[in-house]
Amino acid sequence: MIKNYIKIAFRNFWRNKLTSFINLVGLSLGLAACILITMYVSHEKSYDSFHKDSKRIFTVVGKFKIGDDDIRMTRLSSIVASQLKENDPSVEDAFRYYEHNQSVSIKTSASSSEVFSENNLAAADANLFSFFSFDLIRGNPTDVLKTPFSVVLTNKAAEKYFAKADPIGKQLIIQQDSTYSFTITGVMKDFPTNSSIQSDMIVSMSSLSSMKETQPLLASERFQGGSFATYVKLNDLTKVTAVANTAVQLDKLSNEESTTTYALDLFTDTHAQTANTGRFDYLKVFPIVALLILILALTNYISLTTARAGTRAKEVGVRKISGANRRSLAIQFYIESGIFVSISFLLGIAISSIFKDRFLELLNIEIGNAFFYDRSFITALIGLFIFAVFVSGVYPAIVLSSLNPVKNFKNKLAKNTGSVSVRKVFTTFQFTIAVLLIVCGIVMSTQLEYMRTKDTGLQRSNVMMIPIETSIATNANTLRNKVENLSEVAQTTVAMNKMYGGYNIYFASKENSDENYSVSTFNVDEHFIETLGVSWYLEPEERTAFSENKKVIINQKTIDELGLKQDPRGEQMSFGSQFFEIAGVVKDFNYTSLEVPIKPLAFFVSSEASANKNMMGTFSTCLYVKFHDEVALSGLLDKIENIYSSLDETTPFTYQFMDDAFDTLYKAEERLSSIFYIFMVLALVIASLGLLGLITFASEQRVKEIGIRKVLGASISEIVVLLSTDFIKLVVLAIIIAVPLAWYFADSWLNYFAFRVDMPWWSFVIAGLIAISIALTTVSFQAIKAAIANPVNSLRSE
Template sequence: MIRNYIKIAFRNLRRNKLYSFINIGGLSLGLSACILIMFYVSHEYSYDKFHADSERIYQLEGKAEFGDQTIFMQNFSPVVAGDLVEKSPSVEAGLRINSEYKPVIVKTTEGTPQSYSESNFFYTDENFFNFFSFNLIQGNKEMVLKRPFSLVISEEISKKYFGKRDPIGQKLEIIKDSTYQFQITGVVENSPSNSSIKTEFITSIATMEKMKENERNFSSQIFQGGSFATFLKLDNIENVASVSETAQKLSKQASTQSKDEYLLAPLEDKHLKSKFDSGIKYLELFPLIALFILLLALINYMSLTTARSDSRAKEVAVRKVNGANRKNIALQFYAESALYVSISFIIAGILSYSLEKRFFNSLNIEIDGGFFFHPIFLIILGAIYVVSILLAGIYPSFVMSSFNPIENFRKKSQGKFGRNLIRKTCTTVQFTVAVVLIIGGIIIKQQMDYLKTLNTGLDRSEILILPLQKSMGNNSQAFRNEIEKNPGVENTAISNNQIYDGYDIFYASTEKTESLALPLMQVDNRFLNVLDVKWRFKPANEELITAGKKIIINETAIEKFKLSQDPRGEFIELAGSPQEIVGVVKDFNYASLENPIDALGLKVSKRDQFSGTGFLYIKYGNTENLQGLISSLADSYNKYDSETPFDYQFMDDKFNALFKSEERLSRMFSFFIILTIIIAGLGLLGLATFTAQRRVKEIGVRKVLGASVLEITTLLSKDFIKLTALAVLIASPVAWYLANKWLQDFAYQTEIEWQVFLLSGVFAVSLALVIVCFQAIKAAIANPVKNLRTE
């Protein structure tokens, strides 16, 4: 019987090529989108679950109160992990990780020395490979981190530095406060893309202790915040609360004044709840949109299948007369649905696998191709396949199996069960979703453009940011002097932290306020000029700004620290040292635009007195040969620092990177919009073709009686245009509500203009008009004699 069902399903597929193409094409596109999006979502939810004991691994987090401010801590002093292992019987093992927050310089020692700037360099305890499940390809996991200056590298790094040679025993130099020589003791498998810990360079905390510049990281020997991420493996997940209580007690023992709170965050949630990865900000939204797109494709199938139900009424009647019951008829149509979905699923799988790398590259997402065969994703694929078959077949099988054979033979079944209403509803739903996505995509794009062109209180244009490493040594001033002679360079400035990428925090107070967090940047006396930061209250003498114990603040700091309207001459205590306020600058955005501007302090040094590493801001003029200027800067840089590769970034690009998640959302929406329009268009084309075929004799009669092509086209098109217009009316308030809610997350918002809704509506109606009129005109110009002869 099943074989017979499949044979009939194939026969119907071949007989109705247009409808088969529309159904399979729409389902393939919908399933491709669903597969790719769920591939991404399942990958994000699988983070860190490959570790054998992932459900028992937690990261310690803390919360400290300072006045009316709350500071969240993710790093702790070096003794915290050991104290918790010792004092809490529920803690099976502890582990510390300290990551270099800036790239380090790695240099080869054999042949012609080569230097590279490398990220993902961290220090950890020697039990790292017992604690986590990273696969050590070469080396003994008990010994690889035992000795100071031992280094474990990834397969990729091994190939980069040593090619096909055995790296074990080889040496690499790491440039920090001085040059340290490391010996390779192990090679670890490249960390999977769903790992929050990247295992490119791993060395021991024993190594860290021997580096002079790291001494401050070990200065605190009490239970409090510090610089080490602290991971704990519990014997039972039910003991989380008791370990948190132990941490609280140890904090109180270290300082009776401590009000710090401690909690354990599951490792498996580390990525999803990260405050530093904006890429997952809209993760919950993507599956919903994928579901909508798949539903649109399934609605197409159901709509076209039920639209053709009248043409198959006699087939159902004959089956029923010959003894088939409702169950048999329903199974027949489920078999057809399974066939269509199966063919579409195979095509969608091939499309998804082929486009996966290109699709995710366009979204700046890195996912291992092998994740396509991950058990979690395969289960999701199976669920999508089964649900698609069930949803595609449920309504057609219900409609067809309920036909009355006597009425079918009498041709009285046409239009029963509200099939016209169902088709109209399906068409309206499709275009409603399409219009919502179009409006949403336009508003997201407008918000991105608004943020990128927003006056942030400083000038970002024509500025290069160049990091200066310790390897530059005392040559930084000579380097600046040389590049400032370049005719393409107008001016330079320097700061200790890169703007939009962090700042130091000090605790400050005034006579009217308790200790509050004050973001602080150290800059030279050209910084304000190069970035065109405006003064609110200019110093009486600009030479004062570089004098000792002087500070500049922004406008927000006046309110935060309850200072006078013109606070020049007043004092703010910074880390126990009184600082005189000598000037106030107008507020400018120095961090993310998601939050309002916070208070800021600027400590200013003279141009030739700025010491240490930092970031050089190079203001260049309008130049037609920008690449030539950059090449010239690189030559000057390499003259004074041959250890560190030349690296730079445009300040505009740095600013735009703040909106990574929104850019990704915008690109996703563009993808969704195109797919939705294609799927809705295919569905409308199928229904328009069906309508024209069903009314072929009516069209013939009207033409014989003198009806023009325009009149017949209008007759066939008006119902579809009405449905599209209704979809626009429904979609507009829905899109406005969703867009308005999304914009509430931004401190700076674009206005939602009525023109967006008008243009989206005109586009949707025009699209429907083109698709429907194509079929309507084709039917209207056909030979009426031939149509009237059709049986």
């Protein structure tokens, strides 16, 4: 019986080639989009769940409040892990992890001339491989990180530095301010891409106390914030709150006045809480859009299948008279749907495989091949397949199996099937979704263009930022002088941070006040404000005053937030335990993303000589180079790189243009917009395919009517209008329904931005015109074909 059902299914597919092709293309595209989204969402949701004890591992987080700001500390002092383990019996084990966020230079031997730059160095406690389920390929798991100056490499790093040779026992020379020799004690598998812990090389935690750069990190004996990610493994999951209370008590022992609270966050939730906000918002948007795309494709299949119910009426009648009951007929049509969905699913997998790399590139993420064998991903795919089979088969099975055999033989379909009304609803739904996506895509592009071109209060163009590592040491001044003397260069300045690359935060208060506020701070030299074109609101009374010690420059927002005088020059502000006199006030400018409002800001300004001496070469700083208009950039970059390389042979020359750094803030939105456009086009293609199938079917059903009308003198244009009007009405109705929905969703997205465009009314006009144009093109193509057909052929059988 099943074999017979399958044979009939393929005969029907072949008999209705155009309908089958439309269904196959639409459903395959829809499933491909869903498979890609399922892959991404499953990967993001599966972070850290591969660890054997993932449900027992927690991240220790500190929380406190400064003014109206809630501060969350994900990095704690070095003693927190051991203190919790010693003082709470529910803590089975504790672990510390330190990310060294500065670039280091690496050689495979002291005599080697080849120098590598490494940005992915970390330190971990000796129990790394017992605490987590990472795989060690070479070495003893309990000993590899036990002794100072031991290091474990990932397989990728081992091949990078030693090719196919065995690295165990060999040395790595790591240099930052000082030079250290590490012994390779182990090689591990590369970290899975869905691990929140990522590093190419991990040194033993005990090494940090012997390294000049990291010794201060271990100096604190207080239970407080610090530099170490701290994890605990509990032996009793009911004691989560109790362990958090233990942390609070230990903190109070260090500082009775502390108001810090602590929480234990499940380790598998860490990625969701620390991931880039824009990227993680994809998890909310993409599944909804992918589901809509799939439903569009499924409604095409359902609509066209039920539309052709009349062509199978006699088949159903014969089967019923021969004894087939409604259940067996429903099973037959379900099997047909299952076969069709299976073929479409396989094609969807093939299409998604072709576009997978491009999709991941747009999202700026990497998914390892091992993940595709992950249980969560396979389960999600099976769920997607079952959903598609169920939805595609349930309505056709009900409609086709319910046909009346008596009326079937009279060539009359039961009026109560409601198939015509359902098809109208499906068509309206499809174009509603298409218009909704078009409007949202236009609004996203408008907002992105606004952010790129908005005057942020800084002159971002023609400014290059060059990271200066401490490896350049005393040559830093020479570098700056030589670069500044280039004819293409207008001016240079120095700051501790790259603009749009981060900043420090101090807790500040005004004079004679105990209320603290979080204030962003930049350490800069005296040319910074002029070089970047920051405008003065209240200029220092003496131009040299603001570079004197214990002087600070603030922005207008600081006046408002702290309740300072409108002219606060001469007032004192405390930053931590130090007091500074306000020397001047700059106008507010955007130093972070336009998603957030401008916040209080302070500049600690040094003279050029002081900055050259105390900042450059002593700390990792940034040299800003402002160059003239219409400069040959390739030539300028070559000159600067030659100067840099001659003064620092160990650190590769890197740079970033400030306008590129600003644009980087909106990469998440740009990616979202790009993928949204893909979905928009996909929705339009699927909706158009469905419309093409329905107008083709309508033309076939009315072929004799069209012939009679032509014989009676109807023109081609009149027949085209006759066939097109009903469908265009549905598209217009879809536009009317989509407008308020699109307004709501687009406006909600815009509300995420502190600086946003007004809702562009013209986006609805453009979306409507696009939808109507595509519908007219699709409908007219088939309507004209039907209208120009020879009426003799259609009437010959009468």
